[in-house]
Amino acid sequence: MIYLKLFLHFFKIGAVSFGGGYGMLPLMRETVLDNGWLTESQFLSFIAVSESTPGPLAVNMATFIGASQGGIAGSLLATLGVIMPSFFIILVIAALIQNLLKYEGVKAFLSGIRPCIAALILTAAVTMGFRIFFGITDIRNRMSADYRTITVFLLLLLAGFASKKKRGKKLTPVAILALSAVFGIVLQLIFSYS
Amino acid sequence: MGKTTTLFLTFLKIGAFTFGGGYAMIALLKEEFVSRKHWITEDDFYDMAAIAESTPGPVAINSATYIGYRTAGFWGALVSTLAVCIPSFLIIYLISLYFDAFLHLTYVQYAFQGIQAGVIYLIFSAGIQMAAGIWKKKNRLHRLILFAVAGTATALSLSAVHFSTLLFILACGVIGVSAYLAGLLHHTDTTRRKP
Structure with a gap:
């Protein structure tokens, strides 16, 4: 069921997309490639369009990918999926635990995640580069430079x-x-x- | 006009005109809600910005939910969050209808060849900028995570071994907490040993 799949995948992406903007790209890339929703170059074109239109990158990408897989319903569900985790997390913080960030444990958790996200973004860029520039998806491929x-x-x-x-x-x-x-x-x- | 209606219209406007993502929006929000409407105090606003940046999800969504809740409760939060997404949703949905046909135009194809490289450049420089910021703070653990994750993830991906990005993220969070707890234990150990 594509609609449920879109919703759940984007919910997952929304829940762990730390580091704003580009932070969610590595997981989103993994999702669309593994499910065979988009090719690498389609994914890159979608990012280009989402970056040059107003609004948050995550929402634009969710709408775009959702529409490509399941029309208007797909885009609605993907978009709802990606914003829902933020919505509930922030609601809980705003209502109950406004000093969440002052707990040392929370700070420690976030400080471990930040370098990981930076590394994953770099990895995504490098593997995209290998594929688009050299036609290499894994090391067994012959190189064909573009x-x-x-x-x-x-x-x-x-x-x-x-x-x-x-x-x-x-x-x-x-x-x-x-x-x-x-x-x-x-x-x-x-x-x-x- | 009720507060909820004002929230809706304001966030609709912000969603429609903010290019350049979340951080560009923070300045706009401050102008709107702190300086002009006085709905939120400056201190509360800075708390909000810190929370929006460190919790998962787009900064735009996070701040809309937070400001909406602080000014008009649950419905305020819901209305603001939806409002900030509606313009993006409509624009992108419209584009998606014609995108395939658009991509078939010859010159557009040429342009998108170049644009692919442009997007890789954008992602690469965002990654470098983030990594440099972490590197400058001289924390050994963070530097180690940066290298270990970049190294393993690239190696795994190029040898076509499947790995989950999600696991990397959660594992690094756990490592961060463990390092903190280990530091605490070590600290209490050394203070105890002192006469």
Whole structure:
């Protein structure tokens, strides 16, 4: 039953997505790939759209993935699933235990989770890179490098570095996505004419 | 206008116009509820921000629920949480209807080739930024967790061994608590030994 599955999976994602925004991406990626809901590149496109529209990334992603698997009902259930754990946890905190964060045990639990989330986000980025840039999903695969996406990534590294040096500011996510779209088109045209 | 209606409209507006995720929203919320409406004191607001950032779930949802509850009880919480999601839901649902057709356009395909690399770049730099923040605090346990998890998770994933992200997260929470308890025991040990 896809609806129940969507709801339960997104409930789980909502319940352990510490670290805001990108914190839930590793688990969400695992979920969509394991269930065969999306391919790696579809998942990346969904992130791009969710980042360039208003609203929290988690809600946008849940709606998008839910809609792709189960239409309007699927998107409603996935979205409800992802917000429900937060809703009840915060309700309990606001009503009963406002000084939750002052308990040493809770602090210790969160402090163990934070480096783990950072590591999982990095791992997700690296394994996505292996798949998209080199066509490698596990080490037994033969490498088939995709020079276009690799070049775009390198250009973005340069642009990010230049922006930090020149303006002392990082590029915004939307600027990075816009740049990468332009690079993608230009490189494709160059590659197909050469 | 009742408080619940105002909450609904305010969070609807916030949901519709906040790009850049939760942290951009915190500033907007403070302006709206602390400076303009005086519904929440500054101290309470900072407590809320700390809670919203450290509990699971999007910061936007967490703060909507919290502020909603503090101003108008359970219904306030429910209305605010739903309101902050409605714009995203509608926008993304509409996009999802046409997304497949959109992706079939030739130039869009070219653009999305590049965008894939862009998204990997975004995730990678978010991870690096978080990791650097943890590294700078010079806590040996946290540095160890960072390396151990990144190393094992990457190795497992590249050798196509299935692992659950969920287990990593919970295990690290337990390690954090155990380290704290071990520290307590050690501490009481040494204080006892002193004459």
